[in-house]
Amino acid sequence: MTEKSSDNIKLNETKSNETGQGFDHLRDEIDRIDKSLVKLIAQRLKVTKEIGEIKSDLGLALYHPEREAELIKNKRSYAKELGLSPDLIEDVIRRIIRDSYKSQNAQRAISSKSESKEIVIVGGRGQLGKLFGDLFEKNGDKISVIEKQDHLNSEECLAKLKKADLVLISVPINVTLSVIEKVAKVLNIHNPNCILADVTSIKNQPVQEMLSQHQGAVVGLHPMFGPDIETFAKQTVAVCHGRLKENYQWLLDLLSKKGINLVDVEAKTHDDLMSIIQVLRHLSTVAYGNHLRHEDIDLNKILELSSPIYRLELIMVGRLFAQDPILYSDIIFSDKNNIKMIKRFIERISETLSFVENDDKQSFIQSFNETKEWFGEFADKFAKESNHLIAKAGDGGGIL
Amino acid sequence: MTEKSSDNIKLNETKSNETGQGFDHLRDEIDRIDKSLVKLIAQRLKVTKEIGEIKSDLGLALYHPEREAELIKNKRSYAKELGLSPDLIEDVIRRIIRDSYKSQNAQRAISSKSESKEIVIVGGRGQLGKLFGDLFEKNGDKISVIEKQDHLNSEECLAKLKKADLVLISVPINVTLSVIEKVAKVLNIHNPNCILADVTSIKNQPVQEMLSQHQGAVVGLHPMFGPDIETFAKQTVAVCHGRLKENYQWLLDLLSKKGINLVDVEAKTHDDLMSIIQVLRHLSTVAYGNHLRHEDIDLNKILELSSPIYRLELIMVGRLFAQDPILYSDIIFSDKNNIKMIKRFIERISETLSFVENDDKQSFIQSFNETKEWFGEFADKFAKESNHLIAKAGDGGGIL
Structure with a gap:
């Protein structure tokens, strides 16, 4: 095979040279067009970055499905006008849009917001915990982390838990229930109105446990993605409502704003x-x-x-x-x-x-x-x- | 969910309107850039079509892996220079290249070649048979088809089989062996030096059967793709050599020229x-x-x-x-x-x-x-x- 292929290539080169400048000229043109393409894409990303900054300043959602659908629809029509495959143009533009979201997601909130939240992530050094910590920090919220080696009743942990607006449990499944129990015990004494949430991939037992151990707002989340995603836009999070939804509505709004698709579902289902x-x-x-x-x-x-x-x-x-x-x-x-x-x-x-x-x-x-x-x-x-x-x-x- | 989402959208629109012309101006710029992108892609496809025509005239391979790799490498470097993700540019250019192959594949040979082959496809009205018939026709070869309702010893079928350079068996697996036997019987009498090939998805029995029933050149092929592919470029065909490879080398060369990746393999393996x-x-x-x-x-x-x-x-x-x-x-x-x-x-x-x-x-x-x-x-x-x-x-x- 290898021998045959290399023979073919030599043959092609010889023939191709015979065609002289005509062939090379066309290939140079391809190179010029490709360079212009790269430049245009760079321009586009610069503009979407600007839009992202404005959106971020105004607290607007980064992902706007209707706007994206409209934009794609228009470009498909335009492709047809020029005799091009609409699917080709849609694929290309969607691929570029992915990088827009990526760069918009990477933007840090410029100023700390007035309504900034205090968030404790239990297991915040794990991959998923870090991902959410990053999301909150970029939103201007204040993050602290509790890890398995920490004692919940230590002065440091108590200080974190006492002032928390939200405690998010992000620990392995097999310790989720016991961690919920321990954290809720401390919250019951020191911060009963705090929001308690988890991101475990099973939901019935954890939500039941949070509801029975904690008095304040409760919500179970299951991010349907791994920690290695490029952008939150178009990802899905399952939401199992527990109690006092009005208290944690800001959390859901924040996830929506990042482009995450929230799907309400019964924990058992x-x-x-x-x-x-x-x-x-x-x-x-x-x-x-x-x-x-x-x-x-x-x-x-x-x-x-x-x-x-x-x-x-x-x-x-x-x-x-x-x-x-x-x-x-x-x-x-x-x-x-x-x-x-x-x-x-x-x-x-x-x-x-x-x-x-x-x-x-x-x-x-x-x-x-x-x-x-x-x-x-x-x-x-x-x-x-x-x-x-x-x-x-x-x-x-x-x-x- | 639906209610909530539609509320969100209204909210966004209100806020977005508040920003006035600044926001709309940027979105208009995106639209302008996208239109330029579409135009550039149309230009690129026009040039690759020209290259395809020249290649087709000269009988050169459409798919040139080294040239493609080189082109991608250069554009990745250029993307880095402009501070862009090289993966983004590679994905976009590869996606456009797919449509180049598609339009190049669709080109019909302009003039009938002097060395045009006579090819009989048994089962040529089936999906896979049609796909190969189309490939041969675009190469300027002469195709005839034999279907299950035809009698191999009829005058019409005999005429087809007598002048065939290649008989390609493209029938369901469960009748492959019996069809090979019947076809080989006729070839033995009327055209023993013809090439006999099949495209069944199992290879050991069919190749054995062709070797034992037929005296001429034999090759077993297994196209590793369905009949609904957009282009032959980068597809794979398994090749089980039977006998007298030098006689059917032109067939392998033709498949290679279409960009098909040929993989030699023992029929049993x-x-x-x-x-x-x-x-x-x-x-x-x-x-x-x-x-x-x-x-x-x-x-x-x-x-x-x-x-x-x-x-x-x-x-x-x-x-x-x-x-x-x-x-x-x-x-x-x-x-x-x-x-x-x-x-x-x-x-x-x-x-x-x-x-x-x-x-x-x-x-x-x-x-x-x-x-x-x-x-x-x-x-x-x-x-x-x-x-x-x-x-x-x-x-x-x-x-x-």
Whole structure:
């Protein structure tokens, strides 16, 4: 292969040289156009940065979905006028917009606000705790952190907790309940009207615990993203309301202002859905990775053979093993109720496999079609959306 | 939520109006910049189209990986000079390049070539058959099609097969072997030196069958993409060499010229890898979809809660159910040897679940870490690549 390719290249170069200046001239033009593109994008980011500063001064939301949709719509029409693919223009502009949000998010509040809040983050040195601490600081709020080595009744911790407007619990799942209990005990004595909130990825038990241990306002949050996001804009946070919403409305408004999409959900419903999209998905992905290891497949060869769609599926498995196993075991081991559901999933695979063993295509297809019907119009929508994304993946520019 | 959001918008509009012309002026500037961007992109596509025409006239390859890498490298440096994110510029330029390939692929050969080939596609009205027929026609070759209702010994079919330089078998897996046998029988009598090739997604049996039934050149191909690709550039085709490579080298050269990445692989190795990346993946995805149906989860709520990464995983499941179940059952039922491997996968999930049942975090983490080690440096590479892609997915612009 390598030999063949290098022959091809030599051949091409020879032929290309034969065409003389005509070919090179066109390539120079591409380079000139690309440089102009880069300059224009730099100009655009300068202007959006200015807008961001004005918005920040006025306390306006950075992310304005209607304005963005309108802008995209207009540019799609303009692309059509010029005989261009509207999808191309939409993809390019959306990609640039992502960096606008990024630079706007990076802006620090210029002056400390008058209504600045005192916020204590328990576990504030963890990755997620830091992310939220950063968000609050850039908003001009005053952050202090309590970590696991600190004693809650120490003078220093008491001072922090006494003046807090909000205490945010950001600790591993398996210690969330005990930390809530301890913190609430101190708040009950010294600051009963403080807001108590958590960011654990399960919600029913923590919210129940906060409600029963604490007298003041309570809200459970679940950020549906990891600590390595580039921008808060368009990210989702699940909100399980506890008590005295009017007291913590400013917190929700702040998250909205950063472009975060807030989704209200019952704590129990949240946990049921998460058992599917987190627990089952993580567990079966871990098992799939373990399987690849046991089968000892040739990763290099499989990557060489993979078109974008297979590569995408494989990197979604491999990416998990770059993370901390404790994070996943905490989520997967968090609730014994998940075991029954996962057993039903195993039965489902066994059933599907039994169709193959019995050479029963009919049943396989019938079951497939019932699920197709259950997905309804989502199947086609997902196919279109994934094709769009797989094409983006195929553009290249990844790391490998 | 809806009520709250609409209140927010009104509030923003009021405040935004208060800022007067300053704000609007900046937004007008964004619109002007975006229009210039669209115009520049249109110019760029015009120039690459010209280059494509010259390349097509000269029979040069459309996809030139080294030139593309060089161009990207230069623009990344230039972006850095202007204080921009190089990743932003790379993503934008790669996205535009995709449309260049698309328009170059759409070009028809201007004049019929002197060395034009006679190609018969058996199953040429199928989706994949049409895709290849289109590729050959644009190259100036002469295509004829034989379909399942045709009789191979009819005068019309014999005429096609007698003058063929290449017969390409593009039929469903489960009839591939019998079609090869029938076609080879006719070729043996009327055109023994013709090239016989197939595009089935399994390779060992078809290549063996072609070698034993046909005397002339033989090559097995497996296009690692579906019929709905936007461009051949950067797609992969697995090549299992059969016999008399020198006779079908022009076919491989043509695919290379279209930007297709050819990967040589032993037919047996190919099938082993495919049992993992096709059969197991498809079967467990079908089972996962069936599971979602049986659990009757609320798809709307789960989508509302999904951040880009969960959404991505869900659309990769749902997309499958937009396809034809027969396609998947053909692949999954193609080889009984896959059953044992899938049973080992089920054992792997059961093992992982047993760690949870026994509250044995230690074993879960140990097994996780062994797989992490097995992935080696790929785990981090996959994490980076997937973060890049998930960010692209988060830009929006899908269908929903």
